[in-house]
Amino acid sequence: MSLSNVGSSLTGLLKAHPGLQLLVDRNCVVRADNVAADGKVKLISGGGSGHEPAHAGYVGRGMLTAAVCGDIYSSPSVTAILDCLRSVASFKDSVIFIVKNYTGDRLSFGMALERAQAAMGFENLRMLLVGEDCAIEDSNIRKSVGKRGLAGVVLVHKLLGAMAEKGCDIEEIYNFGERLIQGNFVATIGFTFDLKDDTLENIEIGKGIHGEPGVYTMKACKDFSSIIDFAIAKLTNRVSKAADVVLLINNLGGTSEFLMGIFVNSLVEKIKPVYSVRRIYCGTFLSSLNQAGISVTVLNLGYSQKILEYLDFAVNTPSTLFGKSDAAYLPISTTIYIGIPEPLVPLNISNMYTISEDLGVKLASTILNFVCEALVSCTSMLNIIDREAGDGDTGTTIGKGSGAILEQLNAGKLDLAHPRHLLQQISIILQQDMGGSSGALYSLFFQGASTVFTYPAEGNQTVSIAHWSRALCEGIDTIVKYALTEIGDRTMLDALKEGEQRLASSVSQGLPVLDCVESFTKGCEEAARKTQQMVAKAGRASYAASSATPIVYKYPDPGAHAVSIWARALFEACKQVLV
Structure with missing residues (x-):
């Protein structure tokens, strides 16, 4: 094992x-x-x-x-x-x-x-x-x-x-x-170190719990004093001085109980003039495997009079850090098989918008073929672009998802007549088969877009270009909701949003469908090219970006460029069917 x-x-x-x-x-x-x-x-x-x-x-x-x-x-x-x-x-x-x-x-x-x-x-x-x-x-x-x-x-x-x-x-x-969280009533700061010859070395403050580098480094020292002074200064930026607080002192997994005792003793003495400490919890609450380090969390009791009541509420969990009541009544733990999930809500097409059986279904099939084949063919190019500031796997990831969609399309398993169901199917395919952040983002995008195509059952309504414009907007909003990405962060959102805005403008002017799609495509392409001049502010590439040492990119953002690829393929598919 x-x-x-x-x-x-x-x-x-x-x-x-x-x-x-x-x-x-x-x-x-x-x-x-x-x-x-x-x-x-x-x-x-x-x-x-x-x-x-x-x-x-x-x-x-x-x-x-x-x-x-x-x-x-x-x-x-x-x-x-x-x-x-x-x-x-x-x-x-x-x-x-x-x-x-x-x-x-x-x-x-x-x-x-x-x-x-x-x-x-x-x-x-x-x-x-x-x-x-x-x-x-x-x-x-x-x-x-x-x-x-x-x-x-x-x-x-x-x-x-x-x-x-x-x-x-x-x-x-x-x-x-x-x-509690948004009001800065809770604050945590952690640090890691190596102990060698009774000296703390390689001190990193603000190091992540997944091994990410620390935000600050400190010279080797013989005790925790300077580290604690630094930590307290950071904590008081969030939780105001003189507050009644609870301290949670957390072992990151590789610190001896001996050292924890020394740290707690020093911390409590130094923090007395700053906070009124009402309670201290100390132990391994959230570790980082066996990382030698400690974090300190301050909880401001001024937030609610009920905090201590809730902290004192009896629990019965595997961890005994908050005490444990009598477990004699609990049954022996077991393993269970949940089985293959069945649809919990039966598919109801009566309240879904439909597209025409002839032209609409043909257009949907052609678009999916053009888009997915274009992305698969560009796998190597997108990987090369991604190596400039990322893992070099954007093309592979997107190509994998595109291939999975093509497989389901060719097998006749996609519901081309009902956009809501189709988009949900694509969302699930990408979530399961694409992987990476790109898979999650596109899965969210298609799930969000699908919500536009349901209406109160009042007859058989068909889909227009205006519906797709709104769907594009909903999909983008869903990405932003969870990815927290903004325009200008040098991501796929920059290309998508420009295309969405141009499409909405064209639709509002009553332009023909093909002109609307062309407007969307050009917006995506132009915005994607502009990302070459941007500083990455999201995703893995953002860790390499620094205003002190600005990066000059040779290529646009790979995610944005991928959007421009499928936007162009979408337009070419529409031309083939509609002209």
Whole structure:
């Protein structure tokens, strides 16, 4: 058995702790005593493994309903999240996804939320993003990245878990959590180090929990004093001085208890003049495998008089960091097979817009063929462009997704007559077969676009170019909602948005369909070319971008260029059918 096998690790967790169930092949841990439709809000969290005991260690009475565990440092799949959701909740249940603010987690949980609402019948879902890292100044945080989610998420599990167990409704719970995070009532800063000859070396402050480099470095030192001074200065930028606070001191996984004691002693003495510390939690709450490091989280009690009440609420979870009640009544933990998911809401075409059986279906088929074949043929070129500032796999990723769509099209499995269903099918294909951030973004794009093509059943309405203009806008808005990308970030959004605006303008002027499509295509192409002069502010390429050492790009952004490729192919397909 591999030493990085997540399923094996979770099976071991269940053998040591009662009251849990493991969804086999999905790596989801759920409460065995959970009852769907019992009126209580369900809390689901998760993310990449390697942060134990987060998040599976907090599943149980008083905290999480379930946790979805991805591979090491990798976001869980949309399929796993959806299967977890349907295993613990009914359509009528209220559910909150509690998600650390990382792009992969945002996209995976966001796509699951969109699909659960649109295609599975869930009516009351929310996603709470937790980002409380205070290492980076607000002025230097790109919106497309945001504050990272760190050990403060565990306090959110604890507070919201108590509220859910007490029977609070989703509005109260969600609003409590959102204001807590957005109002800067929680702040975390962490650091890593090497210990050599009784000296702290290679000190990095603000290092990420996935091994990302620190924001600041510090010279070797003989104690924690200077590190703590720096950390306190950062914490007070978020949580005002003189506040009553709770401290959560988190071992990142590789720090000895001996050193933790020394750090806590020094921290408490130095923080006394700054905060009134009402309570201290110390332990391994959210690790980074075996990284030698520590993080400090400050929770401002001034936010709510009920915080201590919620922190004191009894829990029964594998992790004993917040205490543990009698577990004798809990059943032995078990593994279960959830099986192949069935459509929870039957496909209803009676309220879907349709396209004409002859010209419309032929046009849809031709467009898909032209677009997918063009993208597959450009695989090598897109990879070359991506190597300039990325992983060099954009072409491979997009080509893989395009090939999967072509396979389903040629097999006659795509519903070409109903745009809503077709776009949802494409969304699922890309989510399952394309992979990478591109797969998640395009999956979100098509899922968002599909929402335009449903109407109250009032007869057989057909699709116009105006519908596709609105669908394009909805798809873009869905990307922005979860990717947090803005115009000018040097991404696919720059090309898409320019094309969308020109299409909307052409439609409003009443231009012929082919002229509208040509306007869209030219807008995408021109905007894609302009990305060559932009500084990357989102995605992996943004880490290499610096105003101090500006990068001169030889190529446009690969994602934007891919948009220009399929936009041109779309226009050529329309010309062939419509002229």
